[in-house]
Amino acid sequence: MPRETLLNVLLMxxxxxxxxxxxxxxxxxxxxxxxxxxxxxxxxxGLNVALGFGGLVSLGHAAFFGLGGYVMGxxxxxxxxxxxxxxxxxxxxxxxxxxxxWLVAIVLSALAALAIGALSLRTSGVYFIMITLAFAQMFYFxxxxxxxxxxxxxxxxxxxxxFPGLNTMDPIQFYGLCYGLLMLVLAFVWALSRAPFGxxxxxxxxxxxxxxAVGQMPYALYLTAFTISGAITGLAGALFADLNRFVSPxxxxxxxxxxxxxxxxxxxxxxxxxxxxxxxxxxxLEHILGGLSxxxxxxxxxxxxxxxxxxxxxLYGLLAGREVAHD
Amino acid sequence: MTLPLFIEQxxxxxxxxxxxxxxxxxxxxIFGVMGLINLAHGALYMVGAFAAAATAAATGxxxxxxxxSVVFAAFAxxxxxxxxxxxxxxxxxxxxVLATFALVLIFAEGTRWVFGSFPLFLDKPDWLSGTxxxxxxxxxxxxxxxxxxxxxxxxxxxxxxxxxxxxxMQIRAGENDxxxxxxxxxxxxxxxxxxxxxxxxxxxFAGALIGAIQSVQVGMGDSVLILAFVVIVIGGIGSIKGAFxxxxxxxxxxxxxxxxxxxxxALFMExxxxxxxxxxxxxxxxxxxxxxxLILRPKGLFGGA
Amino acid sequence: MxxxxxxxxxxxxxxxALKATDNVTLDLRAGEIHxxxxxxxxxxxxxxxxxxxxxxPDSGNVGFLGRDIxxxxxxxxxxxxxxxxxxxxxxxxDYTVLQNAVLxxxxxxxxxxxxxxxxxxxxxxxxxxxxxxxxxxxxxxAHKRTADLSHGQRRQLEVAxxxxxxxxxxxxxxxxxxxxxxxxxxxxxxxxRLRHQAPILLIEHDMDxxxxxxxxxxxxxxxxxxxxxxxxxxxxxxxxxxAYLGEEDA
Numbered sequence: 001m002p003r004e005t006l007l008n009v010l011l012m013x014x015x016x017x018x019x020x021x022x023x024x025x026x027x028x029x030x031x032x033x034x035x036x037x038x039x040x041x042x043x044x045x046g047l048n049v050a051l052g053f054g055g056l057v058s059l060g061h062a063a064f065f066g067l068g069g070y071v072m073g074x075x076x077x078x079x080x081x082x083x084x085x086x087x088x089x090x091x092x093x094x095x096x097x098x099x100x101x102w103l104v105a106i107v108l109s110a111l112a113a114l115a116i117g118a119l120s121l122r123t124s125g126v127y128f129i130m131i132t133l134a135f136a137q138m139f140y141f142x143x144x145x146x147x148x149x150x151x152x153x154x155x156x157x158x159x160x161x162x163f164p165g166l167n168t169m170d171p172i173q174f175y176g177l178c179y180g181l182l183m184l185v186l187a188f189v190w191a192l193s194r195a196p197f198g199x200x201x202x203x204x205x206x207x208x209x210x211x212x213a214v215g216q217m218p219y220a221l222y223l224t225a226f227t228i229s230g231a232i233t234g235l236a237g238a239l240f241a242d243l244n245r246f247v248s249p250x251x252x253x254x255x256x257x258x259x260x261x262x263x264x265x266x267x268x269x270x271x272x273x274x275x276x277x278x279x280x281x282x283x284x285l286e287h288i289l290g291g292l293s294x295x296x297x298x299x300x301x302x303x304x305x306x307x308x309x310x311x312x313x314x315l316y317g318l319l320a321g322r323e324v325a326h327d
Numbered sequence: 328m329t330l331p332l333f334i335e336q337x338x339x340x341x342x343x344x345x346x347x348x349x350x351x352x353x354x355x356x357i358f359g360v361m362g363l364i365n366l367a368h369g370a371l372y373m374v375g376a377f378a379a380a381a382t383a384a385a386t387g388x389x390x391x392x393x394x395x396s397v398v399f400a401a402f403a404x405x406x407x408x409x410x411x412x413x414x415x416x417x418x419x420x421x422x423x424v425l426a427t428f429a430l431v432l433i434f435a436e437g438t439r440w441v442f443g444s445f446p447l448f449l450d451k452p453d454w455l456s457g458t459x460x461x462x463x464x465x466x467x468x469x470x471x472x473x474x475x476x477x478x479x480x481x482x483x484x485x486x487x488x489x490x491x492x493x494x495x496m497q498i499r500a501g502e503n504d505x506x507x508x509x510x511x512x513x514x515x516x517x518x519x520x521x522x523x524x525x526x527x528x529x530x531x532f533a534g535a536l537i538g539a540i541q542s543v544q545v546g547m548g549d550s551v552l553i554l555a556f557v558v559i560v561i562g563g564i565g566s567i568k569g570a571f572x573x574x575x576x577x578x579x580x581x582x583x584x585x586x587x588x589x590x591x592x593a594l595f596m597e598x599x600x601x602x603x604x605x606x607x608x609x610x611x612x613x614x615x616x617x618x619x620x621l622i623l624r625p626k627g628l629f630g631g632a
Numbered sequence: 633m634x635x636x637x638x639x640x641x642x643x644x645x646x647x648x649a650l651k652a653t654d655n656v657t658l659d660l661r662a663g664e665i666h667x668x669x670x671x672x673x674x675x676x677x678x679x680x681x682x683x684x685x686x687x688x689p690d691s692g693n694v695g696f697l698g699r700d701i702x703x704x705x706x707x708x709x710x711x712x713x714x715x716x717x718x719x720x721x722x723x724x725x726d727y728t729v730l731q732n733a734v735l736x737x738x739x740x741x742x743x744x745x746x747x748x749x750x751x752x753x754x755x756x757x758x759x760x761x762x763x764x765x766x767x768x769x770x771x772x773x774a775h776k777r778t779a780d781l782s783h784g785q786r787r788q789l790e791v792a793x794x795x796x797x798x799x800x801x802x803x804x805x806x807x808x809x810x811x812x813x814x815x816x817x818x819x820x821x822x823x824x825r826l827r828h829q830a831p832i833l834l835i836e837h838d839m840d841x842x843x844x845x846x847x848x849x850x851x852x853x854x855x856x857x858x859x860x861x862x863x864x865x866x867x868x869x870x871x872x873x874x875a876y877l878g879e880e881d882a
């Protein structure tokens with residue numbers, strides 16, 4: 001078995017075994033911590049589709065993460081207050097059903113990504129970075145100044161949303177749900193990375209002229225990747241909001257975008273399982289360093305600098321070596 | 328809206344724009360000359376504000392505080408440039424984003440560690456407090472007027488530096504052709520440090536000037552940084568003139584949008600609803616401006632073809 | 633005689649005061665190799681860019697297989713059968729040789745937005761790719777990483793990828809550049825065979841290659857075609873000797 005595969009199996013097994021142990025040992029906090037890791041991993045996998053596969057350095061994925069969060073917040077808020085979301089031109093009511101919320105979060109984030117991507121991809125390089133960052137900031141300030149859903153204070157949901165046949169308030173059951181989604185997303189992204197789309201997208205990242213010379217348009221590939229990427233991150237946002245039963249403009253802040261990027265980098269850019277390793281490592285760092293000092297972001301910054309300057313492949317690069325070109 | 332109010336708001340917009348220019352000028356120079364995207368530029372703005380607040384508290388002198396803001400920010404700039412930034416020039420944008428984001432974390436948390444989480448206050452000096460009477464019976468804050476003037480003087484100085492001096496010639500050469508300036512015998516590494524320090528000093532200066540109007544706190548540089556990016560996208564990367572025009576456009580759009588949009592919605596909505604709708608839309612105005620520029624001129628108003 | 637495959641008519645392109653392409657007209661007929669030569673800065677790359685659609689001409693048009701393709705994008709021209717190789721190898725360096733070849737076959741065939749089935753198991757694409765690699769003699773290196781190829785092998789791979797597009801015409805931008813004499817000889821043999829598959833517009837500095845391969849030669853100087861003719865005609869043309877070959881012979 002190649003080392004990368006071994007690492008993937010170990011990682012996913014640990015993510016199954018550890019929360020089960022925590023459940024038996026009656027440590028709900030540790031289950032919640034792992035749930036966060038799994039949700040962050042999904043957000044990172046989303047970004048990785050754009051950043052790792054397509055080479056699109058988006059510093060605005062908080063827009064989709066936050067959008068997913070607010071979809072959950074707004075739908076659940078209307079359900080818990082028994083007020084319709086809108087009545088004209090047709091009636092839309094709130095909902096507490098997770099599958100519905102996930103679907104809406106995915107669709108809306110995909111649409112937002114399509115719009116933002118269509119504009120931002122007219123440019124490239126630094127422009128792209130600054131523009132994606134700016135659009136996310138637009139959402140941030142909009143939610144900050146829009147009083148209907150709590151403005152700066154955010155929106156609280158009393159009871160976690162429901163999933164047929166499960167008690168979602170039980171940490172281990174909610175964890176199981178998130179883990180299942182992680183597996184689904186991983187399976188999809190893994191297939192995508194080996195599919196015609198993945199091959200052509202990766203080629204566009206390496207050499208746009210080549211892609212045009214074989215008859216394809218890099219713009220269309222990038223925009224599709226960016227849309228998928230936003231949709232996945234949006235799903236993670238909905239889950240994150242459900243985990244906390246709370247949404248606020250912070251989900252849209254540029255620090256969120258930076259953190260999602262950190263998950264990808266710590267794990268290894270462009271590796272399908274990289275963001276999973278990255279998110280786990282991030283929360284380990286937070287847990288350990290956060291215990292050492294309230295100013296743990298200084299150490300996080302130092303670790304990040306170290307990775308960028310000296311260990312560009314992230315955890316997967318260190319442990320599994322250079323990515324093998326496989327065919 | 329009455330004419331005096333409109334003029335006052337326009338002046339506020341210009342004042343905001345001029346400060347944004349001080350930020351954006353450094354960013355755009357650093358990108359133009361070194362090809363570096365620097366997320367830590369907002370941190371240097373914050374360093375300037377904190378240096379000014381601490382100096383003012385210790386000496387009571389506003390002028391010394393301003394001087395300290397420039398010196399400390401420029402010094403911090405030289406420090407990070409020589410220790411870290413320098414290794415990033417040849418790297419791809421992703422590495423630059425990550426490393427400078429790491430610097431943002433380190434600066435923010437380091438400042439919190441030294442100064443605590445509570446905001447500091449930097450007071451305007453007495454001789455700049457109060458208001459002045461302008462034509463048309465407009466009473467306007469003396470300090471804001473002073474900021475506009477100082478900002479314009481600095482902007483003029485910068486245009487002179489870039490356009491008329493030897494260093495400026497080297498900077499322009501660096502933007503056009505990196506290999507050529509090496510061939511001209513310019514010490515590139517020193518030029519880069521100098522440009523970075525210049526940008527840092529400008530950012531720190533802006534931080535101090537604004538710090539006297541708003542509070543001095545960790546994270547104060549973040550939103551300014553992103554606004555400066557919007558300015559650069561509108562103006563075109565690498566163009567000082569573009570940064571100036573972009574900064575004024577953004578400053579005016581934001582300030583007037585906040586004033587005018589709620590009034591506009593009040594024409595046909597409930598007052599409370601008009602205020603909130605207007606405010607929410609005003610918060611998006613500059614980003615919509617940016618989107619419009621992107622559709623019409625993807626390289627910005629003054630960007631190369 | 634049949635209609636030409638590719639026609640360029642009255643093409644003009646200026647950059648400021650510089651006329652990079654000055655009323656250029658040329659054509660490419662079935663089965664031939666038409667070499668385009670000219671000193672550095674004569675506007676060869678600018679001309680190629682306009683033919684492939686990377687650069688819009690100021691005026692004039694490009695015809696391909698009997699229709700005007702002036703309005704088509706680079707990608708559309710490629711799908712119509714215009715296969716090019718680059719002066720500086722433009723390959724996906726992190727991919728294997730085989731992946732690069734499959735990329736070409738995939739691009740030409742379409743179905744790029746298929747996201748679930750593995751592309752490297754697609755028999756039709758693999759067959760096209762292997763055939764192309766076989767033609768250029770890279771079969772033994774199919775599973776090597778492209779970045780690990782020698783310079784000459786990359787040039788061969790460029791040609792292989794072009795082959796996977798089921799091309800109606802080849803545009804080759806200095807394929808011999810940087811090759812040693814042995815590599816050049818191999819590539820000359822290959823191109824000589826390829827002309828029967830599709831005609832080649834060959835931009836080349838290597839005069840030995842041009843004289844060995846070309847059925848016709850056009851000479852581009854300062855954006856203008858100063859002569860077109862057979863090898864012997866061009867050798868004998870005084871204007872060419874003065875403007876171009878003179879430097880080489882001296």
